[in-house]
Amino acid sequence: MTVNGPGEVCYSLRPFLEALQTMTREVRVWVFIPPCQFASGWEEKITRDLPLVEKVVDSRHIFRFLFLERVTFPTSGLVLFMGGDLFYAYRLKRKSGYPLWAYGVPPRGVKEVDLFLVRFEKDFERYPPDKRFLLGDLLQSLCLTSFTITQEFFEPGKPRFLFLPGSRPALYPYILPFYAEVASLLHREFYPQASFVLGFPEFLKPGSLSALSAQIPPLLKSVWGHTSSLIGESDLVIMIPGSVNLEVAYRGKRGVVVLPLWKGMEKVPLQGLWGLLDVLPFWGKIIKPRLVEKLNQKIKWVSLPNRVFDTQIFPECRGRITAREVVIKVKEELERKGILGLPPIEKRVTRNAAELLAEKVCAFLKK
Incomplete structure (x- = not known):
């Protein structure tokens, strides 16, 4: 395989x-x-x-x-x-x-x-x-x-916000401070009774991110592994593009997909032959950021459910975004009436x- x-x-x-x-x-x-x-x-x-x-x-x-x-x-x-x-x-x-x-x-x-x-x-x-x-x-x-949630990871309070930073630690120096700013704004201005969890993949250990621990406020409770349980407990998931977007959609949870490109654009992975150019000198710092911005403008969707069904399953915040823009999207999505639903054509595949x-x-x- x-x-x-x-x-x-x-x-x-x-x-x-x-x-x-x-x-x-x-x-x-x-x-x-x-x-x-x-x-x-x-x-x-x-x-x-x-x-x-x-x-x-x-x-x-x-x-x-x-x-x-x-x-x-x-x-x-x-x-x-x-x-x-x-x-x-x-x-x-x-x-x-x-x-x-x-x-x-x-x-x-x-x-x-x-x-x-x-x-x-x-x-x-x-x-x-x-x-x-x-x-x-x-x-x-x-x-x-089906699985039984045997442990509650969120602190008391609602809504319950789950932040998923993905599985590539190279991006954490950029995405974690941004998540911290988003969580602080949500808590301070709109949801003072909310609870917040930062969910890391199971294969990472707390010690591997010791240099970043100072950038994670006490407001964000770090949990290692248990991603499915965390999604099941949450009211809304804030996440970067990745396969986990589909799990959130299948579990019927609301979410907002973020792709901030104002820092660390040289770290953003590209598909196909573009990805092979990362070995070239000066590519990462000079040429790649411009290409990433142009690709972001051309690509219709970055979230996997949106791409698969060619419709907005999750709102997307992309490009040179601010934490406040994300907070506004989160508030709109959380207060939107109705339930999350995938296009009916896929519901016939039940096996x-x-x-x-x-x-x-x-x-x-x-x-």
Whole structure:
């Protein structure tokens, strides 16, 4: 399997392997983590702790494995693309002789891909009829699984605001002070009885952010891990773009997506070939900030639910924004009548995609 950043590892790979483990323990899982501008640096460690994983090939060793090493593969197997660049999956297919199934990608590489695992029903007709299977969203599988909140993380008081800074600590020096300013304004001017939580990924430790602790006011309670529980407890989530945006939407919570670009624009990851230019001298400080601003003006949506459904699921605050602009958006969203609802077309996909994929993989390997 190939996976990319933290979103694919936590929201695609993990639910699939947990479902697969309940059906069989007679599989050998090798996970390949290609280079990725969205990587947090913790993907390998998280992956090694997942069930059924026998081997992990990280970005430092993947080229050597694909092009230099002699590898003996079992006689039967499958290449399962779950994220990254399809180039690595193509190469794995050629080297292993296994068929290639691709999850959640546009209908390209039709000659190389043996089966497209379609993530969203609205896209199904775009794929070749003989090479498509409507799987559904693996991330949604996580949200279909009920869980009991055994610990209350928010302090007494409402509304309950959850701030999610993402999984890339390189951006924390910019986003955490901004979040602190937003929380202070919300508390001081509009919601004096509110409670506030700053939710960090489970793979980070408090000591790793000791240099930033002075910038986090006591108003913001830091919690490490428990992201799903925090989302479930919250009344509104303030977050940067990422896979977690979809979890918030699936759980029916209100949210505002922020992308402040007035500081640290050289740290903003870019997709495709643009991301490869980060190795060039002077690129980060001189050219990249201008490009980021231009791309921000051209891109219609940055939040994943907004992009998937091409409509505003969450309001977005982007560019050279101020904390007060975010606070106004938060207040408007919190006071808006009605409930959050995804477009009805996706509600027809009700089967747990992780279990469905695990069944399909087991059936294929038993042939």
